[in-house]
Amino acid sequence: MSAEPRMVEVRRKVLKQNDILAGELRQRFHRAGVCVVSLVSSPGSGKTAFLEKTLSLMRPTHRVAALVGDLATENDADRLRRSQAPVRQIVTGTVCHLEAEMVRKALEGWNLEELDFLFIENVGNLVCPSSYDLGEELRLVLLSVTEGEDKPLKYPTIFNTADVAVITKIDLAAAVEFDWTAALANIQAVRPGMTVLQVSAKTGEGLDRWQRLLESRRTLSA
Amino acid sequence: MHELSIALSLIEAAGEEAEKHGATAVRAVYLRLGPLSGVEKEALLFSYGLASEDTPLRGSQLIIEDSPVMVMCTVCGGRRPIRSLQCFCCAECNTPAMDVVQGRELEVVGLEIDQ
Numbered sequence: 001m002s003a004e005p006r007m008v009e010v011r012r013k014v015l016k017q018n019d020i021l022a023g024e025l026r027q028r029f030h031r032a033g034v035c036v037v038s039l040v041s042s043p044g045s046g047k048t049a050f051l052e053k054t055l056s057l058m059r060p061t062h063r064v065a066a067l068v069g070d071l072a073t074e075n076d077a078d079r080l081r082r083s084q085a086p087v088r089q090i091v092t093g094t095v096c097h098l099e100a101e102m103v104r105k106a107l108e109g110w111n112l113e114e115l116d117f118l119f120i121e122n123v124g125n126l127v128c129p130s131s132y133d134l135g136e137e138l139r140l141v142l143l144s145v146t147e148g149e150d151k152p153l154k155y156p157t158i159f160n161t162a163d164v165a166v167i168t169k170i171d172l173a174a175a176v177e178f179d180w181t182a183a184l185a186n187i188q189a190v191r192p193g194m195t196v197l198q199v200s201a202k203t204g205e206g207l208d209r210w211q212r213l214l215e216s217r218r219t220l221s222a
Numbered sequence: 223m224h225e226l227s228i229a230l231s232l233i234e235a236a237g238e239e240a241e242k243h244g245a246t247a248v249r250a251v252y253l254r255l256g257p258l259s260g261v262e263k264e265a266l267l268f269s270y271g272l273a274s275e276d277t278p279l280r281g282s283q284l285i286i287e288d289s290p291v292m293v294m295c296t297v298c299g300g301r302r303p304i305r306s307l308q309c310f311c312c313a314e315c316n317t318p319a320m321d322v323v324q325g326r327e328l329e330v331v332g333l334e335i336d337q
Contacts, residue, residue, distance in 0.1 A: 005249050005334050005335060005336050006334070006335055006336070006337055007332055007333070007334050008243050008332065008333050008334075008335060009331065009332050010239045010243075010330055010331065010332060010333055011329065011330075011331060012235050012236075012238075012239050012329060012330045013235075013328065013329045014228060014231050014232045014235050014253075014328045014329060014330065015228075015231060015328060016235065017231070095224075095227070096224055097224055127224075127260060128224040128260065129260075130258075130260035131224065131228070131259060131260035131261060131328070153308045156307040156308060156310075157257065157258050157259075157260050157307075158260070160258060160310065160322070161258065161260075161326075188318070189308060189309050189310065189311075190307070190308060190309075190310055191310065191320075192310055192311070192318030192319060192320050193318070193320050
C-alpha cells in the first residue's frame with residue numbers, strides 16, 4: 001500500500017443500470033411492434049383526463065393499454081379502467097418518478113405482442129422524470145393553460161428532453177387569459193422545432209390531431 | 223427531489239469502480255454533471271454526505287465538474303454553447319439549435335484512491 005493517493009480515470013454512467021434496462025425494454029417494445037408513449041407533467045395538469053380520452057378514442061381501432069405511476073392510491077388506474085383498456089397502477093411509495101425497473105415489473109404477465117399502443121403516465125413531477133429513460137418511443141410533456149406560460153422556461157430540462165408538448169385544458173384558456181404567443185415562444189425557446197398540440201379533454205378539441213399523430217407513429221413502428 | 227436516490231446510485235457505481243481498481247479507500251469521487259441530467263448540483267452534494275455514511279465511501283469528497291450544454295450548430299457548423307437554458311440557440315450566431323451534443327452527463331470520471 002502506497003502512502004500517496006492515486007488518481008484513476010473511470011468512465012461510468014451513474015444511471016447505467018436504468019439505461020441498460022431501458023434499452024432492453026425499448027428492444028422488446030420494438031420487437032413486439034408496440035408503440036410506447038410516456039406522459040410527464042406537473043401534478044394536476046390533466047394527464048389522466050387526457051389519457052382517459054386517448055384510450056377511449058383509440059380503443060375501437062387499436063389495442064391499447066396503460067401503466068400509471070403515482071406516489072399513492074389506485075385512483076388514476078380506476079379512472080382509466082373505465083375506458084375498458086387494460087390498466088396497471090404503479091404505486092411508487094416515496095419515489096417521485098418512474099424507473100425502467102418499475103415499468104419492467106409492471107409489465108410482467110402482459111403479452112406485448114397483443115398491443116398496438118402502451119401509454120405510461122409518470123408521477124406528476126416536472127423535475128425528476130427527466131433523468132430516467134423508460135424505453136419509451138415518444139415522451140410527451142403536458143402543460144395546462146391554468147399553469148402559466150412560463151413553465152417551459154422554469155423547467156427547460158423536461159421540455160428539452162421531451163418530443164411533443166401538449167397544452168391541455170384549452171377550453172379554459174380565455175377564462176385565465178392564457179397568453180398563447182408567449183407560451184408557444186417559450187416552448188420553442190427551450191426546444192426549437194418541438195411539435196405542440198393544443199387539446200381539451202373536456203370538449204374533445206384538438207384530439208383529432210393527436211390521434212393522427214399516434215397513427216402515424218404506429219405506421220412507423222409497425 | 224430525487225438527488226438522494228441519485229447519490230445512492232452514484233455511491234454504488236463509484237464503489238464498484240474503486241473495487242475494480244483495488245482501492246483500499248476512496249478519498250474523492252469526480253463526477254461530470256450536465257444541466258440536462260435533471261440533477262441539482264447543490265442537492266446532490268448535500269445528499270452525498272448522507273448517502274455515503276455506512277458505506278466504504280464514507281468521508282470521501284464529491285467533486286463535481288460542470289458539463290455545460292453544447293449543441294451542433296447547423297449554421298456555424300460546429301459544437302457551440304447555447305445562450306442559456308431558457309434559449310436553446312447558438313451563442314455565436316443565434317440559430318435555434320435542436321441537436322444537443324453535451325449537457326446530459328451524469329457520470330463518474332475519476333477517483334482518488336489509496337491502493
